[in-house]
Amino acid sequence: MICSLKFRKLLLPLCFVFLGNLSAQEVIVINDWSQFGDIPGTWKLVGGVTTDWEQEDFLSTSPGTGILVNPPKPKNGPHLISGFEHGDMELELEFMVPKGSNSGIYLQGRYEIQIFDSWGKINPNSGDAGGIYQRWDEEKKQGFEGKPPRTNASKAPGLWQQVKIDFEAPRFDASGKKIKNAKFNQVYLNGVLIHENVEVTGPTRSALFEDEKPLGPIMIQGDHGPVAIRNIRYEIFGKPVPPIKDLQYAYYKGKFQSVEDFQDNTPDQTGPLNQITWDLGHGILDFAYEYSGNLEIPESGNYTFSLNAFGKTSLEVNGENVLPDEVQFPGDGPRSKTVSLEQGSIPFKLVFYKNNYPGRRPQLGFFMAGPGIKSSPLHEPNSYLDHQIQKPFYLEPTTEPLIQRGFFQHGEGVRTHTVSVGEPAGPNFTYDLQQGSVLSVWKGGFLDTAPMWRQRGQTQLMVPNGALVELEGGPSIARLDQDNSPWPDSLSSELFRIKGYDLNRDRRPTFKYVFGEIAVEDLVVPEMNGKAFTRTIRYSQPQKTPGVWARVIAAETIEDRGDGIYLINEGQFYVKLPDTNQQKAHLRATSSGKELLVPFSTSQENGEIKYSIIW
Structure with missing residues (x-):
């Protein structure tokens, strides 16, 4: 929403950068607001806040820490701006608004997810809670490209509401020319998916900056209406997925009930692979594959491995049985395990086999996440088709x-x-x-x-x-x-x-x-x-x-x-x-x-x- 330009020059010197220690962290939880950045004097740090669905301002606050409260006009003013910048990011926070109030969360200070009292509204627009706010054409004096939430998942004023944002920063070539738009991969409001794969061609209205860059701070509007913020958690991404070296496969022909049925057998076929895939030309039934190679881990830390499949799977990493042999069905969701790994070349072995449900296409998805690395596939795209696994019936x-x-x-x-x-x-x-x-x-x-x-x-x-x-x-x-x-x-x-x-x-x-x-x-x-x-x-x-x-x-x-x-x-x-x-x-x-x-x-x-x- 519209904000006054006079606050921008005032607030920018307040930002300090501590990017140096982010790469060694994973999910950052704001327990102390000094971790976020300098807080404008109009925002108050409190331990509790109350109002109800009929009040247009907060009724009371209680002493303590953990919650930042922005008062109503004319006592409010500067925006809340993080002391760190981000590119790709997953952000979670909780907000509370009184009746009729209005604020917003700007990723990179440029792209807004709206905070608004939209309780009970039947047909929400881009200005309602969870909406991706519109851009503004100054010459035509009109907005464009706003995206309303799929459904109105807003709660009543005075209740805590949760927003979860998966954001992908714009991409630029070596000369600084933008080659890919910013994108909201997913946005959840109160547990409901309200946006998916929505590109934003430029800064939305009232952004902190009019240009686009690879990095920028989080901004929460402070010049509109009263709002309370708590429980901020975020994770910054951008590092590449570790490559697999020396990837090999072994194929076993036959109908197997367990890994023990074939693990000591001589493979019917072996060879090198560029990417993991179940589809190696041996049909969709009565087979077993064993994939092995080395993951080139860039830095020591915690790494999460996930399997999503239609068939039986197991996974060993660095000699540890990370995910034991287990059958997975469509709709089951992924199996995941987080392990601590040292920097260097780490061996792994993935087993996948299937012998039931004739006519049903196998699925094999192998995913990895780690410090600064978003959960990403290690398999060939055709090996796992998400829409075939998760297709709903509403x-x-x-x-x-x-x-x-x-x-x-x-x-x-x-x-x-x-x-x-x-x-x-x-x-x-x-x-x-x-x-x-x-x-x-x-x-x-x-x-x-x-x-x-x-x-x-x-x-x-x-x-x-x-x-x-x-x-x-x-x-x-x-x-x-x-x-x-x-x-x-x-x-x-x-x-x-x-x-x-x-x-x-x-x-x-x-x-x-x-x-x-x-x-x-x-x-x-x-x-x-x-x-x-x-x-x-x-x-x-x-x-x-x-x-x-x-x-x-x-x-x-x-x-x-x-x-x-x-x-x-x-x-x-x-x-x-x-x-x-x-x-x-x-x-x-x-x-x-x-x-x-x-x-x-x-x-x-x-x-x-x-x-x-x-x-």
Whole structure:
């Protein structure tokens, strides 16, 4: 966005360069803001900051370190500029904005990813959160080349939001002529991929510089609106991938179940290779290949090796069994291991074999990353075709809610009896039929169901396609002997009996179950134009099973902000209780954090507990 030119000359002398020690590091974490550079006096270093979705400025800050806060106009001013420069980079940070606020992150001080309060906007543009802001034609007085995010993954004002940027700097020849544009390889907002392979032909509007160079600082706008920044992590790239010397292959013809079946055999064919590839003219089935050579490691440090394949693979590096023999299937994702290597020539051996799934093309991807070296392929391009491995199958609601049953990943485990509900213009959620609980809520797309068709067993997952908020996932209702009795991890089938669900006129499910002798109906609906979910738990005849509570939320931290509003996990999302439930709410400490409970009322035949999740 537009910034005043008068700050630029003022700020440039504040920058100092410590590039000398970056090459020996990998991921740099800003624990002390002096690592970032000199901080303008208008930016305040604090330990905590609070606001909510209705406030246009931060409500309060608390003493400490770790968070930089920029105040609103007219108290703000200079931009935040790093004391180091970068070329290719991966950058992560968290930001918080009050209602209506505006800022931006400029890679190399030139190419902006927008920070904005875009909560709930249906059709975002390049000026919304996560957008690649437009360039400006001064002669025509109009913008051009802006790129909106694929979807609006923004959270509510007052919540912490995460942006992750994979940036590729422009390239120049020996004479200084640009030969390749800057590119945003990937940009994630709150865990959602919002940009991929987007080139930028020049500095976006209000950049710190009007030219383009191989290097430049990070700039965060300070002259627009209030913004808070924390948890900056970055990694600078640009070093070449280590070459492979003396690359050889050995081919074994046959159907093998393990490496032991052929490792002592005489190869049917051997020879030199220019690049690793599975396609050496021996067909797509019943083969084994062994590749060996030496990696020329440029400097001592930690190096990460990854295998992504359709078949069985194993990897040895410098005599160490780095990745043991294991089968990989399409969609499994890479197997990776980080090892410490000394500078010099390091031997490796890669094994790949396949004997099942006739007609299915093999895939072999071998990747490496290290100090200053971005994860890069060591294989021939045709050996691994990413789109064939990862092709999604999206399920999206159109005019009415869409319901899909299946397996769902929650935490480290898989829930097998779940229902996912997608809303055409609002957030989505997944419900566990075995515990009567909401497992996760998310905004953006609904589901990628490709694993349901391509995988087996508990890997046949419904995968959320949006900005996910994972909830505790334990039982929503339990009977407690005392107010301080621990909440159970699960419910017995004798106590909890699911009765299925009915669809209302809006085609939304009302889940029904019996808890003890209490009949319960559970309805989750979007509200606030898709910005929130409201859950209503209705029950009848609570006298028959006294001492029953509903757990509204369990989290590491729950902060009572007053008026029935609770801030969860220091800014992950909000919970709001209506007036009818506020007086009964019980916030208590647990061994892992806090819980917010509301009791079932036994003073009447019927009752309800209602709350909203806002994010």
